[in-house]
Amino acid sequence: MSSVILKGRGVTKKFGGLVAVNSVDFDIYEGEIFGIIGPNGAGKTTLMNLIVGLLPLTDGEIYFKSVKISGKKPYSIARLGIARTFQIVKPFKGMTVIENIMVGAFFGHGNYTSYREARERAEEIAKLVGLYEKREELVDHLNLAQLKRIELARALALEPEVLLLDEVMAGLNPAEMEKIMNLVREINAKGVTVIMIEHIMKAVMGLSRRMMVLHFGTKIAEGTPEEISQNEEVIKAYLGERYGKRRKSA
Amino acid sequence: MKKHLIPLGFLVLLVILPPFLSGYWLRILTGVIMFATLTEAINIIAGYAGYPAFGNVVFFGMGAYVTAVLMNHGFGFFLTLIPSILSAVVFSVIIGLPVLRLRGHYFAIASLGVNVAVMEIVNNLKIAGAAEGLTLPLKKGASPHAVYSYFYYLFLVVLVLSVIFTIWLEKNRFGFGLRAIRVDEDGALAMGINTPLYKTLAWAYSAMFTAIVGSIYAYWISYIDPETVFEPIISVKMFVMMLLGGASTVYGPLIGAVLLELITELVWSKFVNIHGIVLGAIIILTVILIPRGFLDLFTGGFSWRRLVQNIKENMI
Numbered sequence A: 001m002s003s004v005i006l007k008g009r010g011v012t013k014k015f016g017g018l019v020a021v022n023s024v025d026f027d028i029y030e031g032e033i034f035g036i037i038g039p040n041g042a043g044k045t046t047l048m049n050l051i052v053g054l055l056p057l058t059d060g061e062i063y064f065k066s067v068k069i070s071g072k073k074p075y076s077i078a079r080l081g082i083a084r085t086f087q088i089v090k091p092f093k094g095m096t097v098i099e100n101i102m103v104g105a106f107f108g109h110g111n112y113t114s115y116r117e118a119r120e121r122a123e124e125i126a127k128l129v130g131l132y133e134k135r136e137e138l139v140d141h142l143n144l145a146q147l148k149r150i151e152l153a154r155a156l157a158l159e160p161e162v163l164l165l166d167e168v169m170a171g172l173n174p175a176e177m178e179k180i181m182n183l184v185r186e187i188n189a190k191g192v193t194v195i196m197i198e199h200i201m202k203a204v205m206g207l208s209r210r211m212m213v214l215h216f217g218t219k220i221a222e223g224t225p226e227e228i229s230q231n232e233e234v235i236k237a238y239l240g241e242r243y244g245k246r247r248k249s250a
Numbered sequence B: 001m002k003k004h005l006i007p008l009g010f011l012v013l014l015v016i017l018p019p020f021l022s023g024y025w026l027r028i029l030t031g032v033i034m035f036a037t038l039t040e041a042i043n044i045i046a047g048y049a050g051y052p053a054f055g056n057v058v059f060f061g062m063g064a065y066v067t068a069v070l071m072n073h074g075f076g077f078f079l080t081l082i083p084s085i086l087s088a089v090v091f092s093v094i095i096g097l098p099v100l101r102l103r104g105h106y107f108a109i110a111s112l113g114v115n116v117a118v119m120e121i122v123n124n125l126k127i128a129g130a131a132e133g134l135t136l137p138l139k140k141g142a143s144p145h146a147v148y149s150y151f152y153y154l155f156l157v158v159l160v161l162s163v164i165f166t167i168w169l170e171k172n173r174f175g176f177g178l179r180a181i182r183v184d185e186d187g188a189l190a191m192g193i194n195t196p197l198y199k200t201l202a203w204a205y206s207a208m209f210t211a212i213v214g215s216i217y218a219y220w221i222s223y224i225d226p227e228t229v230f231e232p233i234i235s236v237k238m239f240v241m242m243l244l245g246g247a248s249t250v251y252g253p254l255i256g257a258v259l260l261e262l263i264t265e266l267v268w269s270k271f272v273n274i275h276g277i278v279l280g281a282i283i284i285l286t287v288i289l290i291p292r293g294f295l296d297l298f299t300g301g302f303s304w305r306r307l308v309q310n311i312k313e314n315m316i
């Protein structure tokens, strides 16, 4: 098996009395697509914010290739090679598609300092995610599916080693979902480790070989999609009693 | 390159114009150029980076005072520019560290508070002439017209430098970083942008040019007091000019400065007691009619449709 690229030990986040992430351990291996699932409010986005440094940890440690990153600034973590997309898309409004992607190229791991270099890199990525035709349009005029691609493209422009996707599938129709899944496969094939957060189990099942389940901030299961879908606790907690009963009667 | 041709034409015109101007028009144009530079400078922090620096005039006043005090101690004008720039830059960094953590209105109010505080300090500072102000040595020249032309060109050189910087910024990663910060600071952080550093640099830059203009202003007018050079209305004017012409564009601030200074001179001077009302009306009309500024209305040809659309979008 390949080496661990991202490691968490006892990762905890409290908001006042609420424990949003409760002593979660994880090991993500280089080159894999790792899934994190859990119902709304399970703490998935919070965990991602902890990894990229947008929130300080209450307790625990996170390592990227044996370098401790918990406590580092988000921009340093991004430059080390960890990029993320936002569940609630955050396009840079007032800028064009290509300019949005260029931000990633300028400030990422690749460190393209000249306008020309950054632009060329951004154009390559625009082609990859299927936004090349729209490159001169203001992002203000794009629809949700296109904005999700902007999120992806900007993160890719950072040339990350680890890419964290926060519900890139949410709000998309099945056809668009299929396209994004292919895109994620393609990105992963280029050697990028992908962490996919979804609350729709199905979206992750087809992509990940390994996944973990969060419920009220706690990791309740970890394993292959088959193991997860058989796990009684997951079925009860995450999929709900009704689904469990239906499975038994089926 | 093309979009810089018309401005370049105007620049040539501005360079050859002074010998043909009356003293009155020379003074008005000098004022326009001065405000254009101030607005170009505030545009970096307030326009590109989106931090509404309502107290930016504090750097203008600092520059003016550093030059006034030092010239009264025998320093030559150009020599005073170095401490003028240094004091504004250092001050902006020191207060920027805490104040730039605030966002939106909070930052605007805090920066205004800093301005008022500094004004009060200078008001009580013996070496700066306290509330009575300071007189500066007069610039000597062959004729009054030559002296006034001298200041006109001095301001013009600084304006050109600040415009060149903004043009560079548009295509530079620093500019991309600031524009990202304006829209979404968390997004910018996640994209690897060192936002605290970038904001500080943006404000320091803004402070530097504002202070240089303040220095030249003091020498030009040759008398300053705290009430005039720390006047918050000057910041408001910079803001209105920026919005009027078009924030975070290279030439918007210049257009805004021309429009508002001309309105000021030609209209307001006749109705001195309603300055505030006129300024307020211009702000409201700008925000409703041309939220992206005058420049935007005319890029790609003037269209009534866009104007009507703006009204529809911005009326409650």
Ligand SMILES: Nc1ncnc2c1ncn2[C@@H]1O[C@H](COP(=O)(O)OP(=O)(O)O)[C@@H](O)[C@H]1O
Binding pocket: A015, A018, A020, A038, A039, A040, A041, A042, A043, A044, A045, A046, A047
């Ligand atoms: N900044 C915050 N302040 C307070 N509570 C928060 C904050 N962010 C998230 N939470 C809470 O933490 C819990 C986990 O939220 P989140 O991580 O967004 O869940 P998920 O992404 O799995 O839907 C929720 O109960 C949410 O209300």
Ligand SMILES: [Mg+2]
Binding pocket: A044, A045, A046, A087
């Ligand atoms: Mg979430």
